[in-house]
Amino acid sequence: MSDTAISFRIRPDPHTPFFSYSPQPGPPHAVAPLVNGSHAPAADRGAETRVVTSCANETALEGVVVIGFVDESKVKGLLVACTVVNPADLAATRRALNDLRMKGQRRIHFTKESDSRRRAICSMLCTLDVEVTIYKARDRDPRVARAAALAAVVADLAAANATQLIIERDDPAAAADRATLYRAVHDHGVPNLSYDLRRPHEEPGLWISDAVAWCYTKDRQWRGRVQPLIKAVREV
Known part of the structure; x- marks a missing residue:
């Protein structure tokens, strides 16, 4: 199974959304290396999940820069999950996830x-300082559905x-994924957003x-066990 998800750092104001179509400019940040660290419990876990079809006209978070991690499930049609992490929290998040592995x-x-x-x-x-958005694809054609979900991400x-x-x-979809991402990055005017396809063992996020x-x-x-992490469900 493969899953797509985005995690976001918990916002200081629970009424301020992460998503916005008015991005704030800022310099690119390097990904933090994997170092020793500890994870702190996330705050504000009481908000309900919102089902949305767009995120227009919402307010951007000034100075917040995030990294997205995407995986998908194909069990009941295509479902993509995107987990977004603040670079400042990335090392501690990776450490906590690696600590969960069993021997071998x-x-x-x-x-x-x-x-x-x-x-x-x-x-x-x-307990991690992350948030996840779920993208549910309407189209039954797996190629069309995957392209729509990645573009929304x-x-x-x-x-x-x-x-x-x-x-x-996903090796069979790798070429198509890169083409979709290339178009989406340029369509949304974010040439500084880098993207990479990695094996699961290469990235704990x-x-x-x-x-x-x-x-x-x-x-x-089972859905209830991860509900505190899910901040929005989008149909694409």
Whole structure:
């Protein structure tokens, strides 16, 4: 299973949205290296998930720069999850995720975990300073659906002044993904937004999107375990 998700740093004002189509200019930031660190519980977990079809006319967060991690599920049509992380929190987030691995594991893959492990992982994820947006594709053609979802991800990341987008590599779709991302980055005027396709074991940030996408496609109980992380569900 593959899942697409975006995580955002918890906003200081719970009434201020992350997404906006009025991005603030700012210099590109380098991705923080993986170093020792600790993770702190995220605040403001009481807000309900909003179902939206667009994010126009919302206010941008000044000075906030984020990195997006995308994975997808194909269990019930295409569903993409995008997890956005503030670069200042990235090292601690990677550290916390790596600490979840069992001996011999290269990565966290939710389809291969036991239910007890899934519950423990979900509990830890809800302490991270991240947010996830779900993108549900309407089109049944997988190529059209994937292109629409990725374009929507780029639009939201552009509004959030993101500097980097990392997507789980799907070899059969890699060429098409790069073409879609190239068009979307230029359509939204964000040439400084870099994008990369990576294997799951190469980037722990992808594991959050994988877990959230898996839970979202399951029953209400599993969806509820990651609900505190989900800030919006978009149909694209």
